[in-house]
Amino acid sequence: xxxxxxxxxxxxxxxxxxxxxxxxxxxxxxxxxxxxxxxxxxxxxxxxxxxxxxxxxxxxxxxxxxxxxxxxxxxxxxxxxxxxxxxxxxxxxxxxxxxxxxxxxxxxxxxxxxxxxxxxxxxxxxxxxxxxxxxxxxxxxxxxxxxxxxxxxxxxxxxxxxxxxxxxxxxxxxxxxxxxxxxxxxxxxxxxxxxxxxxxxxxxxxxxxxxxxxxxxxxxxxxxxxxxxxxxxxxxxxxxxxxxxxxxxxxxxxxxxxxxxxxxxxxxxxxxxxxxxxxxxxxxxxxxxxxxxxxxxxxxxxxxx
Amino acid sequence: xxxxxxxxxxxxxxxxxxxxxxxxxxxxxxxxxxxxxxxxxxxxxxxxxxxxxxxxxxxxxxxxxxxxxxxxxxxxxxxxxxxxxxxxxxxxxxxxxxxxxxxxxxxxxxxxxxxxxxxxxxxxxxxxxxxxxxxxxxxxxxxxxxxxxxxxxxxxxxxxxxxxxxxxxxxxxxxxxxxxxxxxxxxxxxxxxxxxxxxxxxxxxxxxxxxxxxxxxxxxxxxxxxxxxxxxxxxxxxxxxxxxxxxxxxxxxxxxxxxxxxxxxxxxxxxxxxxxxxxxxxxxxxxxxxxxxxxxxxxxxxxxx
Numbered sequence: 315x316x317x318x319x320x321x322x323x324x325x326x327x328x329x330x331x332x333x334x335x336x337x338x339x340x341x342x343x344x345x346x347x348x349x350x351x352x353x354x355x356x357x358x359x360x361x362x363x364x365x366x367x368x369x370x371x372x373x374x375x376x377x378x379x380x381x382x383x384x385x386x387x388x389x390x391x392x393x394x395x396x397x398x399x400x401x402x403x404x405x406x407x408x409x410x411x412x413x414x415x416x417x418x419x420x421x422x423x424x425x426x427x428x429x430x431x432x433x434x435x436x437x438x439x440x441x442x443x444x445x446x447x448x449x450x451x452x453x454x455x456x457x458x459x460x461x462x463x464x465x466x467x468x469x470x471x472x473x474x475x476x477x478x479x480x481x482x483x484x485x486x487x488x489x490x491x492x493x494x495x496x497x498x499x500x501x502x503x504x505x506x507x508x509x510x511x512x513x514x515x516x517x518x519x520x521x522x523x524x525x526x527x528x529x530x531x532x533x534x535x536x537x538x539x540x541x542x543x544x545x546x547x548x549x550x551x552x553x554x555x556x557x558x559x560x561x562x563x564x565x566x567x568x569x570x571x572x573x574x575x576x577x578x579x580x581x582x583x584x585x586x587x588x589x590x591x592x593x594x595x596x597x598x599x600x601x602x603x604x605x606x607x608x609x610x611x612x613x614x615x616x617x618x619x
Numbered sequence: 620x621x622x623x624x625x626x627x628x629x630x631x632x633x634x635x636x637x638x639x640x641x642x643x644x645x646x647x648x649x650x651x652x653x654x655x656x657x658x659x660x661x662x663x664x665x666x667x668x669x670x671x672x673x674x675x676x677x678x679x680x681x682x683x684x685x686x687x688x689x690x691x692x693x694x695x696x697x698x699x700x701x702x703x704x705x706x707x708x709x710x711x712x713x714x715x716x717x718x719x720x721x722x723x724x725x726x727x728x729x730x731x732x733x734x735x736x737x738x739x740x741x742x743x744x745x746x747x748x749x750x751x752x753x754x755x756x757x758x759x760x761x762x763x764x765x766x767x768x769x770x771x772x773x774x775x776x777x778x779x780x781x782x783x784x785x786x787x788x789x790x791x792x793x794x795x796x797x798x799x800x801x802x803x804x805x806x807x808x809x810x811x812x813x814x815x816x817x818x819x820x821x822x823x824x825x826x827x828x829x830x831x832x833x834x835x836x837x838x839x840x841x842x843x844x845x846x847x848x849x850x851x852x853x854x855x856x857x858x859x860x861x862x863x864x865x866x867x868x869x870x871x872x873x874x875x876x877x878x879x880x881x882x883x884x885x886x887x888x889x890x891x892x893x894x895x896x897x898x899x900x901x902x903x904x905x906x907x908x909x910x911x912x913x914x915x916x917x918x919x920x921x922x923x924x
Binding site: 469 | 657752769791
């Protein structure tokens with residue numbers, strides 16, 4: 315059920331914001347990843363292949379929308395978003411490898427290990443992981459070192475064993491056990507939720523908002539993160555691989571518990587809708603400056619890829 | 620030619636410093652990596668297997684010795700050393716994988732992918748990579764956010780495509796081409812030299828020494844980094860696998876250019892000795908507070924593992 319971008323001015327703003335953030339992320343990766351004229355060329359080509367051209371850039375958009383609430387410069391918001399996107403892309407490159415999810419296609423292109431080989435996939439992922447922290451801690455991202463240190467610290471927490479890597483570990487275990495709903499929820503909160511939460515938190519960090527002022531954003535993030543995952547599970551069951559840009563029907567084939575296998579299609583869809591309403595309710599203390607976040611919450615379950 | 624630790628008071632200090640730094644690094648990894656009682660347990664076990672018990676801990680020792688010059692607290696020096704060791708250990712876990720160097724043994728134990736599998740090796744390496752940045756940017760490591768942000772930034776540079784990952788890429792290319800001496804030197808400066816340089820720089824960053832005051836330490840680091848690699852190549856040719864703790868004779872078998880294949884054993888050994896003398900000469904402006912660095916420089920070519 316793709317939304318019509320002309321349907322209302324909010325989604326018009328959303329599609330405009332999405333397009334411009336995506337274009338700027340591409341341009342920033344392009345200028346950071348100039349291919350050197352030496353034996354490292356293939357590494358940079360693989361990083362570019364994974365990072366440039368494709369993807370919804372949902373995470374940078376979330377940073378951008380959150381930073382919007384707190385008088386953050388566009389440059390700072392985009393660079394923090396770029397750091398998170400580099401981290402996200404690294405995780406996709408490793409996750410696609412034969413020993414992990416074993417995917418041949420990603421964002422409509424061959425995955426890095428298919429285009430090159432597994433060694434290049436390991437290295438390109440590792441290099442993008444390091445690049446994420448280089449961008450986060452770079453003085454160009456924010457003039458205040460406290461902000462850069464906090465961004466780096468929280469990004470590392472979101473990536474490590476108590477965040478994304480922990481969720482991926484649970485995902486490996488899920489191939490052998492059938493998790494119940496609370497464990498599946500926890501898996502997703504780590505695997506994709508931790509980084510999505512950090513996107514919202516990053517906007518607040520850039521705006522010098524202390525941790526106690528970030529509660530409503532964290533609650534919003536938790537809800538849209540789960541809604542996003544439920545929508546992904548629905549796309550895996552119902553989506554068209556050509557539109558989704560990667561193989562569909564994989565999770566059901568692998569016998570993994572998903573929100574759809576646990577709840578059924580109808581309840582899963584209802585749950586996602588409820589989470590989006592709840593996410594939007596968490597933004598009640600903000601005015602029109604949070605309209606982009608509200609539009610993103612709705613988009614998360616309306617997208618078709 | 621193992622040195623006798625009782626031969627002179629300097630190497631006595633060195634072996635004492637080595638023992639105490641190694642013990643503290645083990646204890647810190649142990650307390651950071653408590654195995655959780657949930658499906659992430661294997662991830663933490665694999666991280667512990669790779670990180671605890673073993674290794675010379677040369678990098679933390681270098682941070683400690685460098686920090687010694689600048690009135691840095693022991694806690695700060697050890698935590699910065701821990702961050703770098705986590706990064707080093709991650710690189711070993713990935714480097715040992717079948718698609719990379721394909722090693723079965725490391726530090727006298729099975730490598731992570733042998734003990735578990737490749738997916739766990741990818742994830743444990745990734746999680747240790749993130750952990751390195753979590754430690755570097757943690758307020759416990761240094762009270763000054765400027766120091767934490769600079770540590771994180773320089774650590775990321777040392778790890779990424781213009782540092783270690785770039786060197787590993789060159790190492791992959793070296794399997795198909797025979798590099799000449801300048802290119803082999805460049806490869807090693809990136810693959811192992813960048814992180815060793817950062818160890819010395821980290822001590823100075825912790826001590827608020829500005830970049831222009833770090834020149835002699837960088838020169839020392841460049842020299843001992845190369846000497847270390849030449850000594851490694853000599854051990855690969857002449858060492859006993861049981862003492863070295865990993866397979867020997869691999870590089871020659873793979874047809875890769877090494878300092879030994881390019882220079883021959885005698886010239887390589889002479890070159891390493893010359894580099895160590897030069898490294899020590901770069902410390903001329905320091906007094907006895909740099910004796911530990913001088914002892915490390917000598918140790919680098921005298922070690923037998």
